[in-house]
Amino acid sequence: MKTLNRLLLLLFSTFLRDVYCLKNVTLTIDPKVVKRHQHSILRCEYDLENAPLYSVKWYRGRHEFYRYTPTDVPHMKIFPLAGITVNLHSSNSTQVLLENIEFNLSGNFSCEVTTDTEPILSTAMDTQVMLVVQLPDNPPTISVGHEPLDIGDTLRANCSSPPSRPPAILKFLLNNIAVHRSEPMTRRKQNEYEWSDLMLELPLSSYHFSQGRLILSCVAQVTELYTANATLELESVRDPVPERVSAVNSVSSRSSYVIAQLIIFHLLNLISN
Known part of the structure; x- marks a missing residue:
């Protein structure tokens, strides 16, 4: 049963x-x-x-x-x-x-x-x-070593992103091309949040100067909610020298004006005599 x-x-x-x-x-x-x-x-x-x-x-x-x-x-x-x-x-x-x-x-x-x-x-x-x-309150900041820069110099830079949780992921770009860092990312704690810091040491070659001016950027990202960047135009000894044609022209015009005045003065003297 x-x-x-x-x-x-x-x-x-x-x-x-x-x-x-x-x-x-x-x-x-x-x-x-x-x-x-x-x-x-x-x-x-x-x-x-x-x-x-x-x-x-x-x-x-x-x-x-x-x-x-x-x-x-x-x-x-x-x-x-x-x-x-x-x-x-x-x-x-x-x-x-x-x-x-x-x-x-x-x-x-x-x-x-x-x-x-x-x-x-x-x-x-x-x-x-x-x-x-918790997202950063402000965008990242960049600081660099000596300027102006030339071929063979080492570009040394630091990028810092304000405290967040999780800490921001940072990356450097030079002329819109990602460049590798030579030191690991370090973090500084502030209460429940952490700063993000990234160091860069990059030997510069002729390739880096081939596009004209050196534009260094740092991008900070916290998940998919936050992306911010800082951009800095670096000084280079290879920056084009400003033309001074306008200055020469102004001096030439001034000299021509003085000469013309002298000729008129002498002509007037001859007529009066």
């Missing part, structure tokens, strides 16, 4: 799974890269396949912070977690609005959907990653 009951239960459970099959649980985070103290919406899409919803649970890592249960009153429940502020007015069974987001929320978020198909529960989950950032 027990064997028959188990068989019937198995057949019934299989039937329920075929009729009520939870599908396509998908979590999206908008935006996934969030500025500190801003907000983000976590959306959980799912197909219940006619099954009644039992609950939707939201996790940061392994910690549950929000749950929606349609049979409970109230339907929504918050579980306190440092750094998480849930806006209940904009949250429901398919989304959660997080406000005033802090750095500790960088990491995995999950939504877990459960359907009520007694005697079994069907559960599915999806996980996505959020990154919380």
Whole structure:
């Protein structure tokens, strides 16, 4: 008899799974890269396949912070977690609005959907990653060694980007062509943020002067949210010397004017005599 009951239960459970099959649980985070103290919406899409919803649970890592249960009153429940502020007015069974987001929320978020198909529960989950950032307040700056520069000289430069989290990734370009650095990037901490510094030591060849003036740029990037650059026109001994034709012409014109005045003066003297 027990064997028959188990068989019937198995057949019934299989039937329920075929009729009520939870599908396509998908979590999206908008935006996934969030500025500190801003907000983000976590959306959980799912197909219940006619099954009644039992609950939707939201996790940061392994910690549950929000749950929606349609049979409970109230339907929504918050579980306190440092750094998480849930806006209940904009949250429901398919989304959660997080406000005033802090750095500790960088990491995995999950939504877990459960359907009520007694005697079994069907559960599915999806996980996505959020990154919380702080962007630099100002663009990068460039400083260089001696100028003017010539073929055979070594161009020494430093690029610094103000504190951010994560620290900015820096690169140098000379005349719009990326140049390699000779020293590794160093970082200086300031509270929860880090400066970014990049050193350059580049021996200059005739190739670098082939395009005329030397234009040095430094590009700073923090994820896809921030890109800024600094540009500096370097002095070169090979810069073209300004023409002085206009100055010569002005002197020649002045001399011609004086000579003409002298000729007129002598002519007037001859006439008067």
